[in-house]
Amino acid sequence: MENSIKTILISEEEIKSITASLAEKITEDYKNSDKTLVVLGLLKGSLLFMADLIQRIPLPLEVELMKVSSYGKATVSTGIINIQFDIARTDLSEVDILVVEDIIDSGNTLSRICTHLSERGAASVKTCTLLDKPSRREVNFIPDYVGREIPDEFVVGYGLDYDEKYRNLPYIGILKPEVYGAPAENS
Ligand code: IMP
Ligand code: MG
Numbered sequence: 185m186e187n188s189i190k191t192i193l194i195s196e197e198e199i200k201s202i203t204a205s206l207a208e209k210i211t212e213d214y215k216n217s218d219k220t221l222v223v224l225g226l227l228k229g230s231l232l233f234m235a236d237l238i239q240r241i242p243l244p245l246e247v248e249l250m251k252v253s254s255y256g257k258a259t260v261s262t263g264i265i266n267i268q269f270d271i272a273r274t275d276l277s278e279v280d281i282l283v284v285e286d287i288i289d290s291g292n293t294l295s296r297i298c299t300h301l302s303e304r305g306a307a308s309v310k311t312c313t314l315l316d317k318p319s320r321r322e323v324n325f326i327p328d329y330v331g332r333e334i335p336d337e338f339v340v341g342y343g344l345d346y347d348e349k350y351r352n353l354p355y356i357g358i359l360k361p362e363v364y365g366a367p368a369e370n371s
Contacts, residue, residue, distance in 0.1 A: 185350060189357035193339055194332060196354045199314075202331040203233065206312060207240030209329060210282065214243055219280045219307050221245040224271065226252060226297070228351065229286030232343040233314045233331075237284060248273070252293055265296040276306045286343050287315040291325035298325075315339065315356070338364065 194202070214221050223241075225234035227249050238245065253266040273279075281301055288294055294311050301309045312329035319336050338361075340346050341353030346364060350357075361367070 185353065188350070188360055188363045189340075189353070190360045191358045192355050193334060193337070193358055194342075194356040199342060199355065200236075202314070203236045204240055206329050206331055207237055210237075210312065211241050211243055214241075214280060214282075217280050219278055220275070221282065222248055222271075222279045223282050223284055224248045224250060224301075225284045226250055226286075226293070229343045229345065230284045230314075232351070233286060234284045237312070246279075250297070252297065265293050267297075267300065270300075276301070276304050279306060280308045281306045281310070283309065283311045285311065285313045285327075287317065287339070288313045288325070288327055289317050289320045290322040292323060294327065295323050295325040314342075315344075 221243055223234065223238055223245050225231065225247070228251075234247075238247065248271045250271060251268040253264070253268060283294065283297055283301070285294055294313070298309050298311065310328040313327045314331040316327060316330045316333045317336055318333055337358045338346065339356050340350035340359050341356045343351050344356065345351045346359055350359070
């Protein structure tokens with residue numbers, strides 16, 4: 185598995201410190217809210233990040249999960265986002281939702297989810313992403329909390345996959361382009 189990684193972009197230690205500083209900001213921002221904080225992870229990519237993040241937020245909170253359509257085997261988004269399962273709760277007007285995502289690329293996924301949750305009547309909706317590729321944005325979407333901006337490279341590990349593999353790597357690495365069928369680079 186490690187043979188498929190070109191470079192380690194973010195080490196385990198860096199991930200820990202990024203997560204800790206995001207959790208600190210989030211805690212500060214939500215500590216005085218009178219609403220229920222619901223941390224909503226998008227499956228499957230946000231699983232590891234979500235698990236580490238919530239352990240560092242010392243506030244009463246609830247966890248929910250949603251699944252939206254994935255890339256499958258491609259490394260570029262189709263732009264079509266399907267909600268495969270939604271949150272089943274009826275108290276959205278009483279909750280502050282913090283959507284947790286692994287990475288923002290075109291911005292289509294998070295902007296669609298935020299519109300959907302607002303339309304369902306959530307008291308507030310904010311977003312937290314571990315990684316952001318701002319150069320790839322197709323829609324005007326600005327996340328509230330960003331762990332790290334990264335260049336336009338396809339990355340895997342710490343929850344992020346290529347064709348469902350590599351999620352279990354403890355770091356974030358750049359996948360060798362030849363793994364997804366692109367010609368090898370001369371370097
Ligand atoms: P967006 O809708 O284009 O912003 O895409 C966001 C989704 O694309 C994320 O939830 C990831 O599942 C996937 N994605 C985007 N870039 C990468 C990447 O570099 N590695 C793995 N998944 C990615
Ligand atoms: Mg994803």
